[in-house]
Amino acid sequence: MSQEGVLQGGGAVADDEHHHGPDKGILRWVYTTNHKDIGTMYLLLALGSLLIGGCMAFVIRAELFQPGLQLVDPNFFNQMTTMHGLIMVFGAIMPAFVGLANWLIPMMIGAPDMALPRINNWSFWLLPFAFTMLLSTFFMDGGAPNFGWTFYAPLSTTYAPPSVTFFIFAIHIMGISSVMGAVNVIVTIFNMRAPGMTFMKMPLFVWTWLITAFLLIAVMPVLAGVVTMMLMDIHFGASFFDAAGGGDPVLFQHVFWFFGHPEVYIMILPAFGIVSHIISTFSRKPLFGYTSMVFATSSIAILSFIVWAHHMFTVGIPLVGELFFMYSTMLIAVPTGVKVFNWVTTMFRGSMTFETPMLFSIAFVVLFTIGGLSGLMLAVAPADFQYHDTYFVVAHFHYVLVPGALFSILAAVYYWLPKWCGRMYNEALGKWHFWLSFIGVNLTFFPMHFVGLAGMPRRIPDYALQFADFNAIVSVGAVVFGLSQLLFIYNVWRTTLGQKGVKASDLVWDQPVGLEWTALPSPVPYHTFQTPPKVD
């Protein structure tokens, strides 16, 4: 939270006259328009959500440890799977990336702050209210949303608990926050780059976030639209999704996945940027194929708008539609493959070391690729009839989201934390955290492929006996993975608030590339780049 450098405030600022440092106490955090403070708050919110969503995963895994109903009733189980998904997607992964964007984009492009600091403050402060409202549904009559994080109508309209209205409002607020954050990123990148930093010189994290921001602006309103249609159906007698009133339940899925598929890339593109930086630094080699990385990321983003119905292969779309979405989905494998090949080639003939951020990044490449390959399998429509809505799908998207998105976030925190707070984290603890997470994550999600192929549907609170052994393993893995995250929290705490650990040098690592390393001291002062650096 309050890093040394941040508290000292403006140590490196020459012009002290108009500089007054941050407010004291809680009000500093309420009123702040500083990108570093806001970034920190986003990251803390994400960490809190990760813990809450993780506890829900523990409930799910405890119930599924053995066949039979032991701990919770099926309705509460459905609330757990629903809220676990919503909290992890909207509360953990997305805010974490926004937090990293806040911290890093101005420092990487040589800007003093984000372009729209007050909007930045507001887009953060909307979120605690949105999530408080979402979580408060647990205490309402009828309980929390129980219709899955994809909230298919009519289960989420006619058959939903009354709390669905609060869920809709929470989604609206999160969407507003995301759109404002995305606008801020775009305006910042377009207008505040240091002289000489052309687009094709921008660090990849900035590039991937720029593309992500466009995706957010394009699809968040679609999500807002679909929940508004639900609201109309529930409270105002409309029948968008009610066949009896002339509506169409499948329309819901089309609109939802038109948001949902780009959303998937919103959660992974910034990760691509992060690991590109880290792999290059610890291979001591420039990133292979920078230009192709930029183009591959853009192609993935564009393709993400024309593949949505591969989530709906079993709803009965016509043969031609089925073929179109199968082909377009397979096409995504090409630019994604290019990225993986580029990372591997960056490592090739490098001079590699394996600090914690590098370990997480290598694991990212391996495990994300496994998730990508199972995605390729899912793209084959006839085979998808057997995979769809089974644990094979659960394994697939957890592989891209947990050792994918989440590992990249952990890698990013380890990588940039010394720059942020001026101290090195504890490397031994970091390695323990990595290896336990790596083992835990695979123990949790790999056997899900098997039970899925063997026929276990997802979102069921109890299962047939042939799935018992693997489910027990999965539950054990989940405990290992979940608890090992406490090491991370302790490590970050002792480095920042605890002020333990060796002081970091300004460069921190061995010849890293980028303004944040070469043009700024460690820890970074509260205000940076009040005069823009020169980039050549």
Place this chain on the structure above:
Amino acid sequence: MKRVGFSAVSALLLLTTSHSAFAEWGLNMTEGVTRVSHDVHDLHMTIFYVCVAIAVVVFGVMLYSIIYHRKSRGAKAHNFHESTVVELIWTVIPLIILVGMCIPATATLIDMYDNSDAEIDIQVTGYQWKWRYTYLHEEVDFFSSMSTPSEQIDNSQAKDVNYLLEVDYPLVLPVDTKVRFLFTSKDVIHSWWVPDLAVKKDTIPGFINESWTKIDKPGIYRGQCTELCGKGHGFMPIVVKAVSKAEYKSWVTAQAVAQAAAREVKEMSFAELMTQGEKVYNTNCAACHQKNGAGMPPMFPGLKGSAVALGDINKHINIVLKGVRSTAMSAFAEQLSVSDVAAVVTYERNAWGNDKGDHASPMLVKKLKDNK
């Protein structure tokens, strides 16, 4: 948390001591018992091997670099970072692989979508939480509900081999016959999946989806609902019983006769009504209103001591027949026979300490049903 710790320990014990006592470990997709399911399995294995090959190459190069190009071995970093030729190669090769993959996938998909020339048409309707099978050209139409007793689910009884995968009335199909399914739903979206047939199709209210199968060999094939459909989602299995054509014919005839007989309304004694009512209640009502009638308010009101169960009997019967608009209470007029409705209403008025003492006669139910 205590529970979780305990789980971890016992899981480790389980792993070290017992290979599953119940069933063998399923690792892979079933090959199934139809031509289509074999094709799908082949596609699955092909794409799987393609993925393995890609993974071996990519991870192989990576591992090589990790071992040989590490600083601790004195590796010096090279400085190459661009090659258009290489980028083109690894764009084009995956493209070719994908086109190669699309060809058999397209053929199989076209085959799966060819619903023509079916000999039997069966409408499959999803209900929360059971299936209804209507044989369109026969006088056969019935519901199929899970038959696993709740004692096995709450762990007070040992679990059967087919735990959660058994039903009261399976779908009976002949082998070597093209059967077309028409899928729809009465309430929310469900999805009908039998892995051995490689048929999975969503049942959507207001829509009719199509699919077909032609089973090669007799047997019992089990599946489950695969679209989240509420609290009973995990408890609406599918059982298909594939029999010889001759056996199928005699089954259809016998079913038609039995169902016609069941539709006949005859008087029943109070004791008969109570016995049948308990069975009907536990199959159809207990998921929401609970076995002990306590319900799960406010979504699912209790029946024990409720104004409905202790009030006017006509009103009570009408609620069961017609459901309650915009709530989870669905209309049971189609789902239950007249005698079942009479029995379940009687049971609800006289079980768990409810003591109306009256009973609903099948005649009365029939009268109310015909009145609409």
